[in-house]
Amino acid sequence: MSQEVKSTCCYCGVGCGVLIRAEGGVITSVRGDPEHPANLGRLCTKGASLHLTAGTANRLVHPALRPARGEPAQGVAWDDALEHASERFAQIIRTHGPDAVAFYISGQLMTEDYYVFNKLAKGLIGTNNVDTNSRLCMSSAVAGYKQTLGADAPPSCYDDIDQAGVILIAGANPAIAHPIVFRRIEDARVANPDLKVIVVDPRRTESAAIADLHLPIKPGSDIALFNGMLHVMIGEGLIDETYIAEHTEGFAEQAAIVAEYTPMRVAELCGIPASDIVRAARWFATRGPALSLYCQGLNQSAHGTHNNAALIQLHLACGQIGKAGAGPFSLTGQPNAMGGREVGGLANLLSAHRDLANPQHRAEVAALWGIPEVPAKPGKAAVDLFKALASGEIKAVWIACTNPAQSLPHQAAVRAGLANAEFVVLQECFADTDTAAYADLLLPATGWGEKHGTVTNSERRITRVQAAVPPTGEARHDWQIVVDFARRLGRKLDHAAVDRLFPYASVEEIFNEHRASTAGRDLDITGLSYALLEQQGPQQWPFPQGATAGRARLYADGRFPTANGRARFVSVQHQATAEQADKTYPLSLLSGRMRDQWHGMSRTGIVPRLFNLEDEPLLQMHPCDMRHRQLEDGDLVRLFNRRGEIVVRVAAGSGLVRGRTWLPMHWGNRFMNGAGANALLGDAVDPWSQQPELKHTTVEVAKSGLEYPLAVIRRCTDLDDALRQLELARSLFDEFPYATASLYGRASPLVVFRAATAAPMPAALLQTIDATFGLTGDTGAIVFSDARRHIAKKAVALDGQLLGVRLAGETQALNWLRQAMAEGELDASLLRFALAPTAAPPASLAPRQIVCKCADVSDDQIISAVAGGADLAALQDTLKCGTFCGGCMPDIKRLLTRQPQQHPEAA
Ligand SMILES: Nc1nc2c(c(=O)[nH]1)N[C@H]1C(S)=C(S)[C@@H](COP(=O)(O)OP(=O)(O)OC[C@H]3O[C@@H](n4cnc5c(=O)[nH]c(N)nc54)[C@H](O)[C@@H]3O)O[C@H]1N2
Ligand SMILES: Nc1nc2c(c(=O)[nH]1)N[C@H]1C(S)=C(S)[C@@H](COP(=O)(O)OP(=O)(O)OC[C@H]3O[C@@H](n4cnc5c(=O)[nH]c(N)nc54)[C@H](O)[C@@H]3O)O[C@H]1N2
Ligand code: SF4
Ligand SMILES: [Mo]
Numbered sequence: 001m002s003q004e005v006k007s008t009c010c011y012c013g014v015g016c017g018v019l020i021r022a023e024g025g026v027i028t029s030v031r032g033d034p035e036h037p038a039n040l041g042r043l044c045t046k047g048a049s050l051h052l053t054a055g056t057a058n059r060l061v062h063p064a065l066r067p068a069r070g071e072p073a074q075g076v077a078w079d080d081a082l083e084h085a086s087e088r089f090a091q092i093i094r095t096h097g098p099d100a101v102a103f104y105i106s107g108q109l110m111t112e113d114y115y116v117f118n119k120l121a122k123g124l125i126g127t128n129n130v131d132t133n134s135r136l137c138m139s140s141a142v143a144g145y146k147q148t149l150g151a152d153a154p155p156s157c158y159d160d161i162d163q164a165g166v167i168l169i170a171g172a173n174p175a176i177a178h179p180i181v182f183r184r185i186e187d188a189r190v191a192n193p194d195l196k197v198i199v200v201d202p203r204r205t206e207s208a209a210i211a212d213l214h215l216p217i218k219p220g221s222d223i224a225l226f227n228g229m230l231h232v233m234i235g236e237g238l239i240d241e242t243y244i245a246e247h248t249e250g251f252a253e254q255a256a257i258v259a260e261y262t263p264m265r266v267a268e269l270c271g272i273p274a275s276d277i278v279r280a281a282r283w284f285a286t287r288g289p290a291l292s293l294y295c296q297g298l299n300q301s302a303h304g305t306h307n308n309a310a311l312i313q314l315h316l317a318c319g320q321i322g323k324a325g326a327g328p329f330s331l332t333g334q335p336n337a338m339g340g341r342e343v344g345g346l347a348n349l350l351s352a353h354r355d356l357a358n359p360q361h362r363a364e365v366a367a368l369w370g371i372p373e374v375p376a377k378p379g380k381a382a383v384d385l386f387k388a389l390a391s392g393e394i395k396a397v398w399i400a401c402t403n404p405a406q407s408l409p410h411q412a413a414v415r416a417g418l419a420n421a422e423f424v425v426l427q428e429c430f431a432d433t434d435t436a437a438y439a440d441l442l443l444p445a446t447g448w449g450e451k452h453g454t455v456t457n458s459e460r461r462i463t464r465v466q467a468a469v470p471p472t473g474e475a476r477h478d479w480q481i482v483v484d485f486a487r488r489l490g491r492k493l494d495h496a497a498v499d500r501l502f503p504y505a506s507v508e509e510i511f512n513e514h515r516a517s518t519a520g521r522d523l524d525i526t527g528l529s530y531a532l533l534e535q536q537g538p539q540q541w542p543f544p545q546g547a548t549a550g551r552a553r554l555y556a557d558g559r560f561p562t563a564n565g566r567a568r569f570v571s572v573q574h575q576a577t578a579e580q581a582d583k584t585y586p587l588s589l590l591s592g593r594m595r596d597q598w599h600g601m602s603r604t605g606i607v608p609r610l611f612n613l614e615d616e617p618l619l620q621m622h623p624c625d626m627r628h629r630q631l632e633d634g635d636l637v638r639l640f641n642r643r644g645e646i647v648v649r650v651a652a653g654s655g656l657v658r659g660r661t662w663l664p665m666h667w668g669n670r671f672m673n674g675a676g677a678n679a680l681l682g683d684a685v686d687p688w689s690q691q692p693e694l695k696h697t698t699v700e701v702a703k704s705g706l707e708y709p710l711a712v713i714r715r716c717t718d719l720d721d722a723l724r725q726l727e728l729a730r731s732l733f734d735e736f737p738y739a740t741a742s743l744y745g746r747a748s749p750l751v752v753f754r755a756a757t758a759a760p761m762p763a764a765l766l767q768t769i770d771a772t773f774g775l776t777g778d779t780g781a782i783v784f785s786d787a788r789r790h791i792a793k794k795a796v797a798l799d800g801q802l803l804g805v806r807l808a809g810e811t812q813a814l815n816w817l818r819q820a821m822a823e824g825e826l827d828a829s830l831l832r833f834a835l836a837p838t839a840a841p842p843a844s845l846a847p848r849q850i851v852c853k854c855a856d857v858s859d860d861q862i863i864s865a866v867a868g869g870a871d872l873a874a875l876q877d878t879l880k881c882g883t884f885c886g887g888c889m890p891d892i893k894r895l896l897t898r899q900p901q902q903h904p905e906a907a
Contacts, residue, residue, distance in 0.1 A: 005468035006033060008455055009047040010108065010448040011598050013332030014038055014180045015457020016047055017538065020449055020468035027054040027449045027469055035537060038158065038457055044179035045596050045854050045884060046604060050448060053603040054469075057723050060431040060444040061473025069419070073442055078474065082481075085398075085441055086488035088423045092395050093125060093493060099377070102129035102385050102394045105345065106401035107137060107337030110453030110465065112510040113478035114336075115343040116502070117400070118351065120486045121379075123369045124501055125493075128356060128379030129394065131347040133402040134337045135382035135691060140299040141330040142341060142349075143689040144308020147570050148316070150562035151522045152341055152353055155554040156291060156327035157459040157540065162188050163325030164291035166196040166283050170222060170311060171297015171695075175206035176595045178331050178458075181293070182207065183885065196283045200225060201297060202590060203662060204655030213280060216657055217270040219588050219696045220577035222298055226310035227574065228266030229281035230317055231258045238285035243319030247558040250569035254313060257571055269574055271657070285318050289325030295333065296592065300694040302578040302684045310572045321567075322555035331458050338456035342523055342541075343514055347379030348690075352518040368517050371497060381690035382408065383683045389417035400427035400478060401445070403600045405434035406668035409681035409692045410643055427481060430602040434668045434675075444475040448603075451477060453507050454533070460540045460550070462525070464533035479507055519544075522561050577696045578684035581659065585641050585698035587625065588660045591677040592695070597666040605671065606723065608745035609856045612822075615742040615752055617667040617676065620653030621701065622660065629701060636704040636738050636756050639663070641697060644679035646672075647704050647738040647756075661699065672740045673733035706738050706756035708790060711811040713744075713818050714751045714773045714804040722749040728772050729753040735765065746856060747824045754811075760790035761808055770794065775804045784835040795834040805834050816841035823848060823858070851891045854884030862895045872896060 004019040017036020021029045030051045034041035063081035064073035076084075092100050103121050105114065121130035142152045149155070161167070161184045174182040189195050189210065199211040200222065208214040217225055233239050234255060244251045263274035270277070284290050292315070298307040312328040320326040332338050344350040344365075351368065354361035356378055366373045380388050386408060388394040397418075408414045418424060418438035426439035429447035436442060452467045471477075476484075483502045490498025504510050508530050518525050524544040533539060540550030560567045581588060596610040604610045619639055621631070631637060633652045638645055639661075653662060667676040681697045712729075716722035722743055729741035729751055736755040744750040753773070770776045780797040791809035795802060801824070805817060813836055820841065833842050848858030857879045865875055875892065876883050882892045 005466050007449065007465045007468065008335065008463050009043065009050060010335055011046045012178055013335060013337060013458045014178050015335060015455065015461060015463060016043055016180055017463060018043065018047060018050065020051070022449075022468045025469050027051050036463070037538060038459070038461065039180045042180050042183060045610070046598060048855075048880065048884070049607050049610060052607045054447075054449045055719065056472050057606050057719055058430050058432055059447070059472050059475070060428055060442055061475065062444060063474070064442045066440050069440075073439070078476070081441060081443060082485050082488055085425055086485055086492055089396055089489055090492035092422065096395060098125045098127040098375070099129060100394055101125065101127060101396045101398070102131070102380060102388070103398045103400070104382065104385060104402065104404060105130065105132045105340075105399075107132060107134045107334030107340050109336060109340065109401050109478055110451060110455060111336060111339035111343060111514060112453040112507050113482065114340045114345045115351075115510055115514045116479050116482040116486070116504070118343055118345050119369065119501065120482055122350070122365075122374050123371055124486055124490055124495060124498065126375050128347050128375055128377060129385065130345065130379060131382045131385055132340055132345055133382070133407060134334070134340055134346060136300070136407060136694060137296070137333040138299065138330070138337045138341065139346065139689040139691045140301070140304030140308055140686055142346075143305040143686070144312060145330070147305060147568065147688070148309050148312045149555070149567050150560045153522055153554055154330050154458060154460060155321055156329035157552045158184060159552065160289070160291050160325050160327060160329065161185055162191065164188065164195065164289050165325065166198065166287040166290045168198045168200070168280075168284060168290065168292040169207055169211070170200040170292060170294045171299070171307070172293055172295035172331055173201065173205040173207045173592065174293060174331065175209070177295065177593045179595070179885070181331065186210065194287075196287050198280050198283060202657065202660055208655070213276060213283070215270070215272050215276055215280060217272055219590060219660070220301055220303070221270040221574065222307045223303065223310045223572050224261065224266050224269040224574035225277065226314055227258045227261040227572070228263055228270070228277045229284060229314060230254070231261045231266070232263060232278050232281035233285045233314075233317060234258065236282070238282065239317045240319035243558070244317060247560070247566055248316050248569060249564070249566045250571065251317070253571045254569035257573060261574075284314060288318065288320050289323060290315065290318065290320040291326055292328050293331055294328070295331045297695060299691060301691075301696070302686055302693040303575040304686045304691050305688040306570070306572040306575070309570050313569050313572070316567050316569065322553060322558060324553070327553065329458070335457070336455040338458070338460065339454065342456060342518075347381050350374065351514070352521045353523055354521070365517075370500060381685070383685055383690065383692050386414045386417040389421045392420065395421065396423040397421055398425040398427070399435060399439075403433045403435045403602070405438060406600045406676060406678060407665075409678050409694055410683040411675040411678045412644055413683065427478060429475070432670060433600060433602050434670060443481055444473060445478050445481065446471045446475045450475065453479070454511060456541070461538045462528065462533065462541060463538040464530060477507070479504070479510060578693045579682055579696065579698045581698050585700050586659065587699050587701060589639075589677070589680060589697050589699045590660060590662045590695060591665045591681065592662075594664045594666060597664070599666065600668055601666050601671060605743070606719070608719070608722065608743040608749040611742045611744050612746075612856050613853070614664070615744050616740050616754060617648050617664055617672060618651040619648045619701070620656055620662040621650050622656045622658045623652045624658050625661070625701075626650060626652060629703065631701070631703065636706045637701045638704050639680065639699055639701050641680050641699045643682065644675070646674035646676065646679050647706065650701070661701065667740070670730070671742055673736060673738070704738065704756070705758050708757045708760050708809060709811045710755045710757075710761060710769070710806070710808045711814045712753040712769060712773055712775075712804065712806045713814070713821055714753075714775070715802065715821055716749045716751060719749055722751055725751040725773065732769065732772060735768075744818055745822045748822065750818065750822055752818060766792055766806070766808055770806060773804055773806070775806055782831050782835065793835045795831050797831055802831060802834060810837055812837055812839040815839070819848075851895070852879075852881035852884070852888040855880040857881035859895060862892060866896055
């Protein structure tokens with residue numbers, strides 16, 4: 001029996017609804033939920049391939065305890081695991097006090113999971129040391145909203161995109177990071193040719209490609225830009241004086257500051273033409289409704305809170321808030337970062353948008369929970385939390401649903417903290433993240449498709465998530481693990497109220513308690529229930545008791561949740577980045593996302609085709625900066641600064657200004673022999689939000705001297721085989737100063753291993769490599785070697801198909817070979833081509849043109865489907881081409897009409 005279950009995509013904060021189909025307890029397919037308001041049936045490449053991540057590959061299937069660091073973890077029963085954990089925590093708390101333990105959790109948990117973690121720390125143990133990866137993500141957005149508007153609430157909704165007259169995208173690349181929102185922007189442009197799109201980003205991104213105006217400002221100079229725009233607006237009489245007078249305070253002070261931000265001065269600070277600043281200001285103020293969309297380019301900064309405030313102030317100055325099509329709309333990164341904020345899951349927050357610093361709020365939460373008090377001392381925010389592990393101030397940490405050994409900046413320090421901790425618990429779905437190596441106890445959590453609860457997306461919309469299949473192995477729901485642990489710990493600590501604090505028999509009971517805590521708060525959801533969410537679909541908050549619908553937009557009446565009801569201008573000034581380019585480190589390093597990968601790739605990294613765009617971390621650099629260092633496209637380089645060094649391949653970036661470089665954040669030790677971008681990034685934090693400056697550091701780049709390249713492509717029978725080969729490839733990392741491993745593939749999955757050395761690779765090493773990938777045999781093998789040039793290549797066939805290729809000394813054929821093998825093209829008769837020293841394939845093997853980059857569909861596939869009678873609808877249904885961004889539709893239509901002439905034999 002197969003049935004569809006309603007859930008959400010577990011990736012970004014757009015919060016798309018999905019329908020999961022499962023058969024016999026196994027997820028077989030996923031499609032966009034046509035009824036979900038966030039996506040109306042659409043999904044991006046990551047969402048559409050979710051079912052491919054739902055297998056059991058690499059899953060953590062039972063609890064495991066490490067006898068000693070460095071030794072393999074061994075399976076234990078749940079009872080023993082939780083007894084052990086509660087005993088260790090109890091002992092540390094008894095000896096060193098509650099602040100000697102900490103929880104580091106995630107915006108990818110369900111609201112209910114988050115709620116019980118928060119209650120465990122603040123309500124049972126009595127420590128505020130519960131922080132999350134939202135500290136790396138949304139905490140400047142939270143602080144920015146609270147400083148200016150009085151509450152952590154995005155006032156806008158997705159419908160505003162359709163109604164805006166001007167959209168300002170600042171420090172966000174939604175084409176890549178929020179693709180379904182971007183589709184909506186593209187649709188809005190088609191519907192309204194007058195719509196103006198302004199993109200503020202130091203790089204010319206995929207999102208900037210559709211902009212009417214791109215402002216490639218210097219990294220970190222957003223405040224200067226926004227102050228400059230306000231200067232122009234004031235000077236040209238474009239502000240809304242009535243709105244300012246009736247609904248805001250602090251304008252005069254900010255106006256005095258921006259008097260100095262003339263377009264000429266701002267042009268200097270931002271490195272863009274003064275006329276563009278004037279144009280942006282005029283468009284924003286006069287072509288409204290004005291909507292701004294922003295994300296990590298503003299948040300991940302040592303002055304991230306003020307970046308947010310400076311932008312929000314433009315909306316206040318022009319009255320562009322609280323009405324259709326207008327407002328400062330912070331895009332949420334993770335799928336449920338909002339839910340985490342709602343339950344107060346940060347070291348300085350309390351349930352239902354309450355503040356830890358506020359005694360009244362603390363008393364309210366204590367009363368709700370029926371305990372004498374919640375602790376007043378603020379907990380440690382992420383960066384400090386890991387520093388406290390290194391210093392020994394915090395001795396035990398419980399990590400859930402995040403991978404700090406990759407995602408926190410200054411990895412050397414973070415890993416030192418993890419290594420120094422007395423006890424590290426990791427609650428994960430996958431067994432092999434970089435953090436797992438540091439865990440003393442690993443606890444298996446249910447993952448996407450297995451979980452249940454609620455999540456809140458960027459537009460404050462709560463969706464009920466249902467499980468489609470039972471848990472994998474012995475995995476348990478995150479909330480269940482916490483509740484079980486809490487009860488055991490409470491008993492060990494003789495906590496009188498433990499059973500009353502954690503009475504839950506179902507996830508719904510947790511939701512109902514959270515709901516009650518929101519009564520009378522800005523996010524009041526007392527009118528919601530699981531039943532209502534299931535029957536009437538996802539709802540926006542607030543949704544108080546008696547309401548029949550949630551509120552689409554906030555602040556329509558111009559009243560703000562501040563003490564006097566007025567929004568605030570908070571006097572913001574330009575500030576430089578925490579680190580500035582100098583002679584030693586003259587280049588800026590920016591980091592962020594790629595379309596098809598999610599963070600540390602624990603899930604997207606098991607879907608071969610999600611590597612087809614890029615299967616290696618590429619450092620984008622301006623051609624002049626490359627020439628200056630005698631670098632050519634494709635060279636391996638040392639990328640380094642005072643904190644660390646990694647070796648990566650350099651690519652001439654088309655969208656970069658000189659002096660700026662760009663590296664994806666996705667690679668860590670699992671896919672390369674280095675910690676990735678965060679080996680280099682610094683941990684300077686914003687004073688209000690404690691969010692680190694993950695968007696910028698300074699570096700130098702130099703030739704690596706690794707002149708001897710190696711590449712292995714290995715065809716695999718299926719995904720399990722591929723993951724096994726990938727593990728084997730990883731076992732070779734330590735042999736090389738440069739090494740990466742990835743999947744790749746369409747019909748047949750491949751593993752691609754690359755490495756390089758400074759001296760020719762000895763024959764023994766090549767033998768080890770061949771043995772690792774099962775390429776030792778002589779039958780079906782051909783070899784080519786040129787000892788003088790240190791070239792040694794081998795191709796091995798099995799059952800008439802190319803099984804694998806090892807290229808050493810020269811790897812020019814890698815790219816076309818990889819594609820041909822991925823399509824299952826290379827039969828044994830073509831073996832000799834595999835060893836050809838050519839970057840272009842032989843004519844008979846011209847690789848297929850990929851027509852639809854989103855669904856990864858080639859012209860060949862389309863041509864043969866059309867020959868088989870497929871029309872456009874059938875192509876979209878079976879191959880999924882043209883169903884994502886739609887950019888390939890003209891090509892598909894061309895193939896549909898031209899096909900008979902081109903392939904007369906097929907007609
Ligand atoms: N494919 C994919 N999508 C994702 C994710 C993923 O891992 N993969 N992760 C999700 C999460 S958790 C998040 S937080 C979001 C992040 O979503 P975004 O913030 O949109 O994505 P990023 O690539 O991190 O950074 C956005 C842009 O900020 C620019 N930038 C850097 N410095 C500055 C600056 O000083 N000023 C300005 N104005 N811009 C600057 C960068 O050049 C980059 O293009 O994406 C979400 N969506
Ligand atoms: N240099 C640089 N660093 C960055 C950023 C950047 O732009 N540049 N961006 C930052 C941002 S915005 C973010 S949000 C962070 C993200 O950083 P992380 O949170 O470290 O990223 P993920 O890889 O998503 O980690 C989530 C982990 O949870 C596991 N998991 C998935 N579902 C579940 C579940 O239901 N339960 C449990 N228990 N585990 C689960 C996954 O397998 C995965 O390993 O990275 C930050 N780091
Ligand atoms: S836009 Fe975000 S939520 Fe929607 S399918 Fe893509 S990754 Fe998932
Ligand atoms: Mo994020």
